[in-house]
Amino acid sequence: MKKAIKVVLVVAVVIIIAGFAAVSYLEKNLEALSAMEITDVDLTKIKDGTYTGYYQSMPVDAKVKVTVENHAIKEIKLLEHGNGQGKAAEVIPQKVVEAQSLKVDSISGATYSSRVILKAIEVALMSGLN
Template sequence: MYDKKMFRVVVASLSVLIIMMASIFIIFQWQYRSINYTNIDMADVADGIYRGRVDTLLLKVEIDVEVEDHKIKNIEFVDHVTTYEEVGEHIVNKIIEENSYQIDVVTSATASTKVITSAVNKALESAVE
């Protein structure tokens, strides 16, 4: 009797956990796919420091983008919940190197790449408005 009751509790708990995890995954995928970009010409971006922020259910990033002579000079994380810090640094270094938020996705960090590049895009977008 006790074993059947415990089994039912465990199965019910696991079922709820699986449903919650699937819901989180579906919501995150929807948010991830809804990230869009505005086409920015760096020639239109004046010198300055601009802030961009993107929030999804699992990944959040707020960055300051420093522009000098129409080039991305520096990107600093103000706040972030992404993958490993080294991955974030690798992504921003690629953005600075290519002077564009339109970089190739970093292997095993697809979502982080998209969230960080979108935050950079939003920062640069605020520069040309």
């Protein structure tokens, strides 16, 4: 019986340590995401076309398809959004189209998702540079 108790205690300690490590990892990712710079791409240098961009910062990821015509963002489709509680950020692509800029405000309560979606759009636009 004593051996079973020791095994249960060891397993419990390992689970607790793994939990703390996972939380620490997520906190570091979220801090980096908050500090990450999103560059506003010069649309006059983007060739007409459709570009795909993907960005992930645990626990959020996004994949977008951006269509550019006559040096303007015509459409942004959000293809994937692993969002946790950040579903409200799914309006970001429309805000970017309206502003013709990546310099749009994050959605309150969905800041991390907002930033990941913006970064995915940036990645897509960067692939269209001349």
